[in-house]
Amino acid sequence: NDTVVWYTSDSDGNVTFYGVDSNGNALGSLNGLIYDGDNWVYYRNDNPDYGYTGLAANEYGWWYVSNGTIDFDYTGLAANEYGWWYVSNGTIDFSYTGMAANDYGWWYVSNGAIDFNYTGMAVNDYGWWYMTNGALDWNYTGMAANDYGWWYFNNGQLDLTFYGLANNEYGTWFYTNGQLNFGFTGMLIPDDRWLYVRNGQVLTDYTGMAVNDYGWWYFKDGAIDFVYTGMAVNEYGWWYFNNGVIDFAYTGIGSNEYGQWYFNRGTIDFGYSGTFFADGRQYTIRNGLVIS
Numbered sequence: 001n002d003t004v005v006w007y008t009s010d011s012d013g014n015v016t017f018y019g020v021d022s023n024g025n026a027l028g029s030l031n032g033l034i035y036d037g038d039n040w041v042y043y044r045n046d047n048p049d050y051g052y053t054g055l056a057a058n059e060y061g062w063w064y065v066s067n068g069t070i071d072f073d074y075t076g077l078a079a080n081e082y083g084w085w086y087v088s089n090g091t092i093d094f095s096y097t098g099m100a101a102n103d104y105g106w107w108y109v110s111n112g113a114i115d116f117n118y119t120g121m122a123v124n125d126y127g128w129w130y131m132t133n134g135a136l137d138w139n140y141t142g143m144a145a146n147d148y149g150w151w152y153f154n155n156g157q158l159d160l161t162f163y164g165l166a167n168n169e170y171g172t173w174f175y176t177n178g179q180l181n182f183g184f185t186g187m188l189i190p191d192d193r194w195l196y197v198r199n200g201q202v203l204t205d206y207t208g209m210a211v212n213d214y215g216w217w218y219f220k221d222g223a224i225d226f227v228y229t230g231m232a233v234n235e236y237g238w239w240y241f242n243n244g245v246i247d248f249a250y251t252g253i254g255s256n257e258y259g260q261w262y263f264n265r266g267t268i269d270f271g272y273s274g275t276f277f278a279d280g281r282q283y284t285i286r287n288g289l290v291i292s
Contacts (some may be wrong), residue, residue: 031046032056032058042069052067053067054079062091063091064092068091074261075088076100076168077114079292087202093112097109099124114134116133119131119132121145121146121151127157128146129158130157142168143166160177162178174201193224195263196210208232209234238267240269248265253290262289268288
């Protein structure tokens with residue numbers, strides 16, 4: 001028996017058998033992709049349909065058909081009733097994950113199919129982009145993360161020139177060159193007030209000392225307290241502040257919860273023992289501490 005039988009399946013998964021017997025008589029009906037000896041041709045009801053452009057399946061996979069024949073040069077997106085798919089060299093590439101474009105915009109493809117649930121970063125030849133529900137979101141400005149860190153996006157595109165602060169649900173963060181700068185600890189003045197940053201995050205609850213090019217400053221609740229006058233401590237010792245800044249000219253008495261102390265040029269002089277006159281009274285001092 002020299003009968004030869006092929007099969008094809010349509011987009012609904014229905015299989016149609018067809019073939020030729022030893023006398024050259026057709027068996028079954030011709031629908032879907034049929035190999036004519038030179039190319040795969042899309043048939044509908046026993047006739048080539050050269051007006052068909054779209055996806056079709058055979059026993060070898062899913063293919064992109066253009067004007068009735070498989071277009072092995074086509075790379076891009078194509079749709080069927082199951083979704084949008086990424087086609088490479090004429091066949092659906094189920095291994096492809098990345099970005100692809102069609103007439104409706106740029107999309108995020110996961111394992112060959114547009115992933116309409118995906119929100120996050122994606123890359124193509126033109127840069128990194130922010131995707132919302134599978135589509136490039138040209139309106140998005142803000143933060144996003146990938147395996148390499150947190151980044152700042154402006155109108156959907158990674159902005160490597162961005163310098164400043166950005167917010168997310170975890171707080172306010174400091175960016176340099178478009179990337180969250182976890183290495184930065186210090187002071188910033190993004191608008192009309194100085195803020196304290198530790199490991200890239202603005203600390204709104206920070207109270208203590210910080211330094212910049214203009215001196216050492218006293219912070220309360222994350223901002224310089226320009227009305228603070230009194231003592232504060234850091235790893236270098238105890239210091240006297242006047243209106244929020246260390247007063248290195250100050251020599252006198254300062255107080256905290258541990259007692260009264262003798263300051264010399266802005267810092268406690270633990271080496272001093274003796275007397276000191278100020279504000280009409282005499283202080284007796286031992287190792288920097290006022291004892292009477």
